[in-house]
Amino acid sequence: MTGRIIVGPVLGFRGSKEGRWYTSALLVLADNATPPQLTFTVGGFQANAVAVLLKTFAGSYVWRLDWWVAQTNSEQIVTYAVNNGTAYQYLVPELNKPLRICYGSCFGVHTLQDVNKLRNKNAMWKVLARVHQEKPYHLFFLGGDQVYSDQVWEMVPALRNWLSKKLKKRVQAPFTPEMEQEVASFYFNLYTRMWSQKQPAAILSQIPTLMMWDDHDIFDGWGSYVPEQQECPVFKGIYYQAREHFRLFQLQTNTDGVIGELALLGKSGYTFAHRMGDLALVALDLRSERTQNQVTSPESWDSLQTWLDEAIREKLLPDGTPQKACKHLLVLSGIPVVNADLTLLETALNIRPGQQRMEDDLKDQWLSRAHQQERLRLIRGLLKFSQESGCRVTLVSGDAHVAFTGFIQSEPEANTGAEPLVINQLTSSAMVNLPPPTLVVYMMEKLLAGKVEVLDQGITARLLKFPGTNRRIIGARNWLSLTLDEQPSIHAEWYVEGEEKPFAKVIPPINVK
DSSP states (O other), X not given: OOOEEEEEEEEEEEEEETTEEEEEEEEXXXXXXXXXXXXXXXXXXXXXXXXXXXXXXXXXXXXXXXEEEEOOSSOEEEEEEETTOSEEEEEEOOTTOOOEEEXXXXXXXXXXXXXXXOSSTTHHHHHHHHHHHHSOOSEEEEOSOSSOOTTHHHHOHHHHHHHTSOXXXXXXXXXXXXXXHHHHHHHHHHHHHHHTSHHHHHHXXXXXXXXXXXXXXXXXXXXXXXXXXXXXXXXXXXXXXXXHHHHHHTSOOSSSSOBTTBEEOSSSSOOEEEEETTEEEEEOOOSTTOBTTBSSOHHHHHHHHHHHHHHXXXXXXXXXXXXXXXXXXXXXXSSOSSOOOHHHHHHHTTOOTTTOTHHHHHHHSTTSGGGHHXXXXXXXXXXXXXXXXXXXXXXXXXXXXXXXXXXXXXXXOTTSOOOOEEEEEEEOOOSSSOOOOHHHHHHIIIIITTOXXXXXXXXEXXXXXXXXXXXXXXXXXXXXXXXXXXXXXXXXXXXXXXOSSOEEEEEOOOOOX
């Protein structure tokens, strides 16, 4: 006899290698340590997944079930069930053929008061479910703020008591065993509560996921606090619990080591990368190594560059066979690299420090003065890689609670006759959280969105109008669809609350002459 399922199955993508498509499923069971049995069927073949116990907590057991399916020359439907219960299905793509990917971010709200402001909280999950039924997706990228942990300060009694002390005593106070237990319970219960909701649970059981965290998966503004707070025992204790539960529920692992066949890059974070035929993916961890003056460590940037050189460029493999260059590289950056300069909006709205929730976002954004050199390093590195490899680079981001499309352009040197280098950015958020106030969206559109930013000599960035519209900013909840065709081009579609048809943009590959 096995325990009651509290959460799951939540599908995870573990990579592809030598024609095998690796998948996992996360389950949280209650009151029984007996391993669950997951049976899957594809093309008349039936087999069982391997169960791995990841964690036990307060009478609950967290399991990961691992299996793989051989890709063929046709798309395959995989049917699976846990303990002979409900049957679920997902798609395995055709070998070396284009994928369909959906992307979303910001799946909760900051405070309990914000919940009351939401109308039809999971409306965009329902839209995603409808579109998935019509044109099923192979992968679901979740780009940050999968859960909102800001309420940890309100819901954990030991932390409320800590907050009542003066700053000097707070930064010196230990992270007590009582705090550790209460904070661990908070994060565990937060994930189980969020992912057992009907609409998200249905999608998470049908589309294998790839997830990367952002600040709200820890708590609002993590990494942008002054050093004495960032390094104090209580902050570090909370971060450790947030990290453990992110690793458990989002990456489906209980170690800092390997994530299936995905390449884990960097010094101490969770930046990961993977190549699938003509498409490569890099998900940047912008939180694990963040400080007020750093987004990601130099070691992590170097590790990323090494991976790009090894995994994506055209070259001869050790066995003498040629490796073709990728056609598209998707770089997931939870914080948009191209954005309206919100520091100007702060001045326009006369936002005073400590008075607005936006203050944390201003410190966090790539455009913050403290991060501009690191941002330029990222942009110049991606432009150089694109030029040398012939691979089109596209940034995918969230966080902003609006949708927009960014455009980075590097002009060629004079008299070379070369075409400008271009990086597109596709920003989609929030799927659940509230959009900014109408006045803020209006001012972003009218005062800021049309400005051209000079990044460096010959390199500029700006926001583009959505094709066929006069709008650069979409101030409504949304999610993003990415479909590759045979060319291969990327067909991007933003599904927006209240809009009958999606906003669309096509990103072609670089034409190699």
